[in-house]
Amino acid sequence: MTSPARTASMRNRMEMYSGNALKLGLFGANCSSGRSATLVPERWSASWADCLALARLAEARGIDFMLPIARWKGYGGATDFHGTSLETLTWAAGLLAATTRITVFGTVHAPLFHPLIAAKEFVTADHIGQGRFGLNLVVGWNEGEFEMFGVDQREHDARYAYAQEWLDAVLRAWAEPGEFDFEGKFLKLAGVRAFPKPFGGTRPIIMNAGSSPIGQAFALRNCDAFFTANAASRVSLDAAVRKVEEIKAQARALGHETEVFTVGQVVCRPTQKEAEDYYRHAMIENADWGAIDGMLALKDITPYVIPAEEYAKKRHYFAANAIGGYPYVGTPDHVAEELANISRAGMRGIAVSFVNYLNELPYFCDEVLPRLARLGVREEPMRQPA
Ligand SMILES: Cc1cc2nc3c(=O)[nH]c(=O)nc-3n(C[C@H](O)[C@H](O)[C@H](O)COP(=O)(O)O)c2cc1C
Numbered sequence: 001m002t003s004p005a006r007t008a009s010m011r012n013r014m015e016m017y018s019g020n021a022l023k024l025g026l027f028g029a030n031c032s033s034g035r036s037a038t039l040v041p042e043r044w045s046a047s048w049a050d051c052l053a054l055a056r057l058a059e060a061r062g063i064d065f066m067l068p069i070a071r072w073k074g075y076g077g078a079t080d081f082h083g084t085s086l087e088t089l090t091w092a093a094g095l096l097a098a099t100t101r102i103t104v105f106g107t108v109h110a111p112l113f114h115p116l117i118a119a120k121e122f123v124t125a126d127h128i129g130q131g132r133f134g135l136n137l138v139v140g141w142n143e144g145e146f147e148m149f150g151v152d153q154r155e156h157d158a159r160y161a162y163a164q165e166w167l168d169a170v171l172r173a174w175a176e177p178g179e180f181d182f183e184g185k186f187l188k189l190a191g192v193r194a195f196p197k198p199f200g201g202t203r204p205i206i207m208n209a210g211s212s213p214i215g216q217a218f219a220l221r222n223c224d225a226f227f228t229a230n231a232a233s234r235v236s237l238d239a240a241v242r243k244v245e246e247i248k249a250q251a252r253a254l255g256h257e258t259e260v261f262t263v264g265q266v267v268c269r270p271t272q273k274e275a276e277d278y279y280r281h282a283m284i285e286n287a288d289w290g291a292i293d294g295m296l297a298l299k300d301i302t303p304y305v306i307p308a309e310e311y312a313k314k315r316h317y318f319a320a321n322a323i324g325g326y327p328y329v330g331t332p333d334h335v336a337e338e339l340a341n342i343s344r345a346g347m348r349g350i351a352v353s354f355v356n357y358l359n360e361l362p363y364f365c366d367e368v369l370p371r372l373a374r375l376g377v378r379e380e381p382m383r384q385p386a
Contacts, residue, residue, distance in 0.1 A: 001198070006363065008130065008131025008200030011197045012131065013131060013202060014130075014259065016065055016102075016122065018064055018101075018379065019379050020378045020379050021209040021343055021344065021376075021377050021378065022033035022343040022347075022348070022350070022378055023065060023277060023379040024063050024339075024350060025064055025065035025323070025349060026231060026357060026361075027353045028068065028069045028353050029050075029054055029066065029070035029357050030046055030060060030069065030085055030086040031068070031082045031084070031086075032074075032079070032083060032085065034043065034080070035083050035263075035322045036282060036322060036355045037079070037283045037287060037288045037291040037292050037323060038283060038288060038355060038369075039077075039079060040282045042355065043079065044354075045084075046065065046084055046085060048094070050357075052095065054361070055098060055099055055188065056098065056133040056161075058102060059102040059359065061361070061365040061369070062369065062381050063102065063104060063365075064102065064359075064380075065103040065351070066103075066104045067105045067136065068088040068106065068107055068136075068300075069107060070107035070108060070109055071087070071145075072085075072142075073148055073195055075291045075295050076291055076299075077290075077292070078288055078290055079288045080210065080291070081288055082088055082342055088106045088107045089121050090370060091106070092104040092105065093121075093125045096125055096129030097128050097129075097335055099129075101132075102130075103133075104125075104129060104132060104134070105136045105207065106134075107137075108138070109138055109139065110155070110162060110166040111159070111166075112139060112151060112161040115170050115173070115195065116165075117170040119173035119194055119349070120155075121192065122135055122170070122174075122204055123194075126199045126340040127199050132198040134204055134225075135204050135205070135208070136207045137167060137210065138208070139160060139163045139210075139215070140153060140159065140297075141296055143150050143354075151360075153331075156214070160210070160214050160217075163218060164189050164218065165184040166187070166306070167222055168170060168182075168184070168213045172281060172283045173192060173353070174194070174198050175197070175203070179228050180192050186241075190268070201354055205225060206222060206224055207261070208227070212239065216250075217250075217254070217373045220247065220251040220258050220278075221255075222256070224257075225281065226251070226347075227262065227351070228247070229326075230243065230259060237341055241346055243344035243345075244260050244347055248346070249371055255275075259347075261347060261348055261349045261351065262349075263324070263325040263350065263352070264322070264327065264351075265321075265327045265352065265353050266327075266329075266330070266360070267279040267282075267327065267355070267360075268330065268335045268367065268368060269330075269331070269363075270329070270331065273332065275330045275334075276329055276330070283319055283355075290304065295318065301314055328352070332367035335364075335368050339368070339372060339377075340376075340377050369381035376377070
């Protein structure tokens with residue numbers, strides 16, 4: 001039997017095997033157009049070849065993690081935003097096999113996956129990556145996706161009650177040394193055997209991004225990492241510090257230690273004007289408004305239920321904020337300073353997207369990473385591969 005080449009303590013896993021105080025990840029690269037509902041021709045393809053090249057580049061440049069989006073159905077519009085997506089667990093397994101250092105998350109909708117099949121898929125990916133697989137557990141919010149599977153979506157709070165049982169079953173499958181029965185309200189599992197256990201005698205890190213009170217409580221009770229779309233840069237640094245402390249205190253009160261992460265969109269260019277011009281060009285002037293209307297309609301926001309002026313504002317806000325991620329737009333100095341603020345606020349990391357990840361990541365790594373090291377929130381960046 002070959003022995004594990006790597007130690008994968010829970011601390012190692014949370015540190016993502018690096019000394020970077022601020023963890024940087026890439027968000028949404030498995031979905032067409034990533035996080036930018038835009039018509040620009042350079043928008044992200046999400047092809048496997050591009051994802052693989054991106055993961056290799058990201059790893060070589062010291063990016064800490066990749067976070068996909070579990071999406072089953074496009075949002076429509078001229079581009080059918082997210083209409084093409086790679087399934088996240090098989091995507092993660094492929095990327096983990098092709099890399100050695102970067103952490104890769106898989107995102108699952110608890111109601112759509114049997115917990116024992118899912119638990120084994122997570123373990124398999126975790127062994128492939130030698131302790132670099134992370135789990136993003138979501139309960140779903142897009143009704144059309146559930147109809148497509150012929151699965152009835154539970155009412156909102158019951159989704160989290162089910163997810164709790166689902167996660168408890170997965171955790172037992174990961175930990176129980178022998179056979180076990182699981183008797184819950186929703187799940188009855190008899191004579192369960194689940195081997196092997198996750199890599200290195202520990203378990204994958206678990207994240208969630210629930211934003212409702214019940215979703216947030218679920219995350220803080222169960223997860224190692226809580227993702228909030230409310231980035232530090234939206235508010236003052238003091239307010240962000242208070243918010244992060246409040247989230248961590250709530251988690252502690254629920255008997256858990258949770259790290260706080262956020263999400264954002266980066267447009268970084270040599271001058272502020274170039275960055276702002278491109279941001280406006282891609283995200284506003286060439287927004288895929290049909291897709292944005294489709295997404296808002298799924299959240300019951302339509303011009304039929306709110307006044308036209310208010311709807312126009314919401315629509316603009318959604319486009320301008322990369323469908324729920326603060327835009328970091330500007331020079332390397334500007335972007336680095338805003339990202340460093342996230343770390344100063346006590347957040348552990350951020351998952352960012354680009355209009356075209358492969359085109360834009362090299363400049364970001366060349367210019368922003370050394371500045372983040374000088375600002376004391378990341379290690380010296382890795383040298384560019386020859
Ligand atoms: C970083 C991040 C990643 C998310 N990933 C997914 C995903 O892959 N699939 C999905 O259906 N929802 C995803 N969501 C949505 C959340 O899981 C959650 O359902 C949403 O924030 C609404 O909160 P609630 O469930 O508490 O109402 C994500 C949200 C964030 C901020």
